Structure formats: C-alpha cells, structure tokens
Amino acid sequence: MFSGLTAVIFREKGDTSFRQVWFDTLQAHQRVHFLEGLRRLGIKDDEPPAVKAAKYHYLTNAIGGLKMEYIEETPKKVWIRYLAPMWTYAGVAMLALPGHARRTMGSAWHPRNGALLGAPGLQYVRTKTIMEGDPYDEGCFIEHDRALAPEEALVFRVELRTPEFDPSKAPVLDPELWPEERKLKARPKFAGGYVSRTILTMIAKFGLDSTSYIVAQTMRLLAIQYIHELKADQGIEGNDLASISRLFTGLLRATRQDHELIWDGDRRFRVVLRSYKPFDWETPEDLRDAMFHFQRMGTRVLNGRIRVTRESEPFPGPIESETWTFEDTGKWLW
Numbered sequence: 001m002f003s004g005l006t007a008v009i010f011r012e013k014g015d016t017s018f019r020q021v022w023f024d025t026l027q028a029h030q031r032v033h034f035l036e037g038l039r040r041l042g043i044k045d046d047e048p049p050a051v052k053a054a055k056y057h058y059l060t061n062a063i064g065g066l067k068m069e070y071i072e073e074t075p076k077k078v079w080i081r082y083l084a085p086m087w088t089y090a091g092v093a094m095l096a097l098p099g100h101a102r103r104t105m106g107s108a109w110h111p112r113n114g115a116l117l118g119a120p121g122l123q124y125v126r127t128k129t130i131m132e133g134d135p136y137d138e139g140c141f142i143e144h145d146r147a148l149a150p151e152e153a154l155v156f157r158v159e160l161r162t163p164e165f166d167p168s169k170a171p172v173l174d175p176e177l178w179p180e181e182r183k184l185k186a187r188p189k190f191a192g193g194y195v196s197r198t199i200l201t202m203i204a205k206f207g208l209d210s211t212s213y214i215v216a217q218t219m220r221l222l223a224i225q226y227i228h229e230l231k232a233d234q235g236i237e238g239n240d241l242a243s244i245s246r247l248f249t250g251l252l253r254a255t256r257q258d259h260e261l262i263w264d265g266d267r268r269f270r271v272v273l274r275s276y277k278p279f280d281w282e283t284p285e286d287l288r289d290a291m292f293h294f295q296r297m298g299t300r301v302l303n304g305r306i307r308v309t310r311e312s313e314p315f316p317g318p319i320e321s322e323t324w325t326f327e328d329t330g331k332w333l334w
Contacts, residue, residue, distance in 0.1 A: 002194045004218040026108035042174045049119035050141040054078035064190035069165040082137040099131040111154035120147035127159040192278025216290035223298035239302040268327040
C-alpha cells in the first residue's frame with residue numbers, strides 16, 4: 001500500500017508532489033519515532049552519535065524486513081547500506097520511478113539525526129543509490145569535531161571504494177528485549193506506520209477528495225495485481241464464495257483486525273470489522289470507502305457473480321464499525 005500510494009501520487013500529481021510527500025512523510029515519521037526508537041532498540045545513550053544513528057537505521061529497517069549492512073569503520077564514521085531487492089518498489093517498478101526518490105529518502109531523515117541527538121557535528125554522506133544504477137543505497141554518518149552549518153549536514157559524494165561488510169560485527173537486537181514474538185508484532189506496525197503517515201501527509205497536501213481518489217485507485221490496482229498471489233499465499237484454490245471468505249478474513253487476521261465472519265445461508269456472508277488498523281486517528285468515511293475498493297475489485301477479479309457492498313455504522317470512539325456483505329447472485333454482474 002505504501003509503495004502503491006507513492007507510485008500513484010507520481011502518476012497523478014507529478015514529480016514535485018511525489019518528492020514532497022516522500023519528504024514530509026519521512027520527516028513526520030522521524031519526529032514521532034526516532035528518539036523513542038533508540039530507547040526501545042536498546043541503543044545506549046553513551047554510544048557515539050554516528051554509531052547511534054547508524055544502528056537505529058540498521059536495526060529498525062531489519063525489523064521491518066529490509067536487507068541491511070552496517071560497517072563501523074571508526075566510532076566516528078559508520079556506514080549503512082540498504083540492499084536490493086528494493087522494499088519500496090519491488091520488481092521492475094523501480095525502473096519507472098525517478099532515481100531521486102532514494103535521494104529524497106536520504107535527505108529527509110538521515111541528515112536530521114544530528115540535531116535530534118544533540119550532536120551538531122554529525123553529517124550524513126550519501127555515496128550510492130540503487131535507482132541510479134548502484135548495487136545498493138549507501139551512506140555513512142561522520143561525526144566532525146566542530147558544529148556544522150545547516151547546509152553541511154548532508155553531502156552527496158561518489159565513493160568508488162567503500163568498506164566490506166562483516167556480518168559477525170553487525171549489531172544485533174538484545175534477545176531479552178526483542179524475543180521473536182516482539183519482532184513479529186513490530187513488522188506490521190513498521191509498514192502500517194508508513195501507510196498511515198503517508199495518507200495523513202496526502203490529506204494535508206491535497207485535501208480529502210484528491211487523497212480519497214488516489215487511495216481508491218491504489219487499492220483497485222493493488223487488488224488487480226496481487227489478489228491471485230495473496231490467495232495462493234493462503235493455499236486457497238477456488239474462486240467460490242467460501243474461498244473468497246477465507247481470502248479476505250485471512251488478510252484481516254494477518255493485519256490483526258478485530259472482525260467477525262457471519263454466514264447468512266450458503267449464498268451470502270458478512271464480515272463485521274471493528275478495528276481499522278493501521279489508522280489510530282478518526283478516518284473519514286470517504287477514505288474508508290476508498291480503502292474498500294480493494295475488496296470490491298479483488299472480488300470482481302476472482303468471481304464476477306458475487307456482489308460486494310459495504311455499510312458503516314456508528315461506533316463509540318474514533319473508529320466506526322462497518323459491515324461487508326458478499327453475495328453470490330448466481331448471474332454475471334459485469
């Protein structure tokens with residue numbers, strides 16, 4: 001969803017908006033998560049700023065499912081690499097998106113770590129970018145012995161030879177702080193946080209109507225592209241009503257949603273949804289309906305005889321419940 005949203009923004013709103021949403025999303029995410037994340041990861045306060053900054057990116061992104069490398073050249077110069085295949089734009093998508101997307105990522109978050117850490121001499125040097133033909137995204141944090149001017153916090157510099165990664169020297173999470181169960185719970189929060197933050201950024205920049213349109217287009221296209229794969233991932237073979245119930249309730253379980261499946265005879269079932277992760281803010285009806293385009297289109301792709309409807313109901317607190325109804329009409333609808 002995060003990848004699809006940014007790709008559709010590029011298609012619908014152009015390059016400038018694409019870069020701005022990326023930049024604003026990452027900066028907002030950093031303000032909320034960076035300092036608290038250091039504590040949760042068990043990164044010690046007395047470690048050098050370059051080490052703390054690099055460890056944060058290495059460990060958080062590894063939890064999120066990215067392949068990473070960490071090289072501590074000195075306590076004041078630490079390298080991190082983001083390896084392919086690219087998490088954000090899988091497959092051939094990265095060939096179509098502008099190469100500066102990864103530079104935007106590096107310029108939005110990494111050079112601000114020094115200010116947040118109270119380390120005015122910390123600099124981020126960006127040396128390689130996958131989307132420009134390099135083997136990985138690479139950069140290093142360097143702690144200088146003087147305060148840097150704002151324009152010095154980020155440098156783009158070509159480095160043809162950089163240190164080799166030694167896995168035995170890479171940071172590891174404290175197994176007592178981070179047992180396997182906690183890591184498994186953290187991964188969907190990692191991805192969900194970016195989805196939620198991106199949509200908030202879009203509403204602030206484009207307004208609710210344009211945002212809902214982009215979300216609806218994204219969800220329709222994701223369903224068209226991935227519904228067969230998501231069905232196969234769950235070992236579901238048929239396209240009948242029962243198979244579709246297993247598909248969508250399986251996805252709700254995977255995303256830890258509070259839901260109930262109710263069968264009304266053998267030709268109709270309902271799903272009552274009582275949570276709306278990853279959103280922890282009041283979600284407008286237009287946006288919720290835009291999200292439901294995934295279920296609408298996914299069902300249409302699999303079985304054109306099934307009618308899909310959605311109803312919202314008042315519910316205490318910031319989240320309303322909603323009911324999805326899937327009915328086998330016994331006739332072709334399209």
